[in-house]
Amino acid sequence: MFIVMVSSELAPVAKVGGLADVVFGLSRELEIRGHAVEIVLPKYDCMWYDEIWGLHKIADNLSVPWHGSSVNCSVWFGFVHGRKCFFIEPHSQDNFFQRGSFYGFHDDPMRFAFFSKATMEFMLKFDKRPDIIHCHDWQTGLVPVLLYEIYARLGMDRQRVVYTIHNFKHQGVTGEAVLWGTGLCRPEYFFHYDRLLDNFNHTAINLMKGGIVYSNYVVTVSPHHSWEARFTDQGYGLGQTLAIHHYKFGGILNGVDYDLWNPETDRFIPSHFNVWNVEGKYANKDALRERLWLRKEFKPIVAYVGRLDAQKGVHLIQHALFHALEKGAQFVLLGTGGDRGINNHFWHLKHYLNENADCHLEIGFNEQLAHLIYAGSDLMIVPSLFEPCGLTQMLAMRYGSVPVVRAVGGLVDTVFDRDHSDKPPELRCGYVFHDADFPAIESALSRSIGLWYNYPKEFRRLVTNAMAMDYSWAQSGTHYLNVYEQVRCK
Numbered sequence: 411m412f413i414v415m416v417s418s419e420l421a422p423v424a425k426v427g428g429l430a431d432v433v434f435g436l437s438r439e440l441e442i443r444g445h446a447v448e449i450v451l452p453k454y455d456c457m458w459y460d461e462i463w464g465l466h467k468i469a470d471n472l473s474v475p476w477h478g479s480s481v482n483c484s485v486w487f488g489f490v491h492g493r494k495c496f497f498i499e500p501h502s503q504d505n506f507f508q509r510g511s512f513y514g515f516h517d518d519p520m521r522f523a524f525f526s527k528a529t530m531e532f533m534l535k536f537d538k539r540p541d542i543i544h545c546h547d548w549q550t551g552l553v554p555v556l557l558y559e560i561y562a563r564l565g566m567d568r569q570r571v572v573y574t575i576h577n578f579k580h581q582g583v584t585g586e587a588v589l590w591g592t593g594l595c596r597p598e599y600f601f602h603y604d605r606l607l608d609n610f611n612h613t614a615i616n617l618m619k620g621g622i623v624y625s626n627y628v629v630t631v632s633p634h635h636s637w638e639a640r641f642t643d644q645g646y647g648l649g650q651t652l653a654i655h656h657y658k659f660g661g662i663l664n665g666v667d668y669d670l671w672n673p674e675t676d677r678f679i680p681s682h683f684n685v686w687n688v689e690g691k692y693a694n695k696d697a698l699r700e701r702l703w704l705r706k707e708f709k710p711i712v713a714y715v716g717r718l719d720a721q722k723g724v725h726l727i728q729h730a731l732f733h734a735l736e737k738g739a740q741f742v743l744l745g746t747g748g749d750r751g752i753n754n755h756f757w758h759l760k761h762y763l764n765e766n767a768d769c770h771l772e773i774g775f776n777e778q779l780a781h782l783i784y785a786g787s788d789l790m791i792v793p794s795l796f797e798p799c800g801l802t803q804m805l806a807m808r809y810g811s812v813p814v815v816r817a818v819g820g821l822v823d824t825v826f827d828r829d830h831s832d833k834p835p836e837l838r839c840g841y842v843f844h845d846a847d848f849p850a851i852e853s854a855l856s857r858s859i860g861l862w863y864n865y866p867k868e869f870r871r872l873v874t875n876a877m878a879m880d881y882s883w884a885q886s887g888t889h890y891l892n893v894y895e896q897v898r899c900k
């Protein structure tokens with residue numbers, strides 16, 4: 411099969427969060443299985459260009475219809491760790507992708523509507539006729555709309571779209587200007603409940619809803635979250651739309667790229683280890699302490715790696731920090747976020763704890779440090795308020811850091827409580843709590859820290875259980891291929 415991935419992120423060149431990892435990991439898995447995969451991305455000025463091999467311009471005259479006129483684009487090609495990538499660079503005064511960061515601008519819906527339109531033009535004019543166009547999140551929700559409403563008639567009538575939703579909270583709710591920009595025009599047609607009209611704001615369209623309505627299949631990133639999105643408020647207003655389209659909606663658990671994230675070969679950690687030789691892990695703990703100026707003492711290290719966003723349960727993260735210190739653990743945090751208030755809050759916390767040799771807060775994005783934290787920590791907290799899948803708990807397990815998670819979304823599908831799960835003992839791989847309040851996380855953390863101090867052999871067994879779990883792309887790749895096979899034009 412020939413698959414074109416259309417995405418606003420790709421690890422490691424353009425990564426804000428888990429979307430980037432998934433697009434890379436899934437593409438790689440599909441290629442390993444013999445399928446042809448090409449990835450289309452915006453050419454951001456802030457990408458990590460040294461991770462792109464052989465980048466060169468293949469065209470500088472892709473004319474993209476826009477607002478009744480056109481925008482000239484250059485198209486670049488390069489390999490990102492073996493993946494074939496096309497980068498679209500528009501030349502207009504809007505400077506859509508020359509802004510120094512990936513998201514966070516008032517015209518984000520317009521920026522990515524342009525990207526969606528340009529991707530369609532690129533495929534049309536460069537004779538790309540994939541079996542499957544695989545889009546991700548609200549940024550590319552307009553692709554299936556454009557395909558069905560415009561490009562099918564121009565010769566792209568055999569292309570089918572699979573749409574993966576990584577986060578229902580961000581939907582791209584915007585005004586009709588996007589329709590005029592992309593040539594969809596006809597607001598009276600698209601401002602309709604059955605099409606793009608936002609389910610709550612009747613003066614706005616919703617790009618993610620467009621993605622759901624117009625795609626041939628819609629996936630969210632874990633089975634449990636597919637249920638939550640339909641039957642609880644976690645669909646953020648799209649539950650009704652999912653109910654209407656339930657016959658083409660399902661959950662597929664994300665995988666983790668076990669090649670990139672491999673404690674046996676990881677180039678970012680000083681000591682390699684595996685499930686048969688966990689001993690090697692502890693040199694990484696020393697290295698982590700050295701790197702972050704933590705005191706060397708006989709204590710477990712509790713960590714948090716992730717975006718600093720309300721989604722992640724910031725009040726619980728902060729509480730866990732103080733509780734861990736109180737229980738005799740050390741605490742390490744690596745994170746950053748789009749919300750200035752939350753970021754500032756953690757900067758204050760960092761200054762407040764500056765002299766404390768048992769904790770370190772690193773505010774920023776640092777891929778290499780993330781690897782060292784997974785490898786050097788003993789426990790990893792994921793106290794999310796909602797979590798469509800969650801990669802941190804899976805990465806932590808891969809590196810023998812025991813996850814302490816809240817029972818939501820994909821965390822339910824991947825972490826099984828040591829004391830309370832009904833799974834067989836060898837599949838129990840972490841700690842799970844239910845309520846989003848302080849006593850709940852305290853109890854789970856106390857259990858885990860208690861085990862570390864009082865029953866080290868038992869803790870070691872939990873570490874190896876976690877490491878032995880298989881969350882590679884092998885299974886999820888098969889599920890996606892089944893979906894592709896089901897919808898493709900035969």
Ligand SMILES: Nc1ncnc2c1ncn2[C@@H]1O[C@H](COP(=O)(O)OP(=O)(O)O[C@H]2O[C@H](CO)[C@@H](O)[C@H](O)[C@H]2O)[C@@H](O)[C@H]1O
Pocket residue numbers: 426427428429431432576577631664715716717744745746774775776777780797798799800801802805820
């Ligand atoms: N400051 C930092 N420095 C270095 N690395 C950092 C970092 N902050 C985060 N990361 C990395 O980014 C990834 C985050 O993964 P998550 O599953 O938490 O994704 P996120 O919530 O962004 O995305 C959404 O999409 C993903 C993918 O589908 C879903 O798993 C998830 O539930 C959903 O919310 C991990 O690889 C983590 O190591």
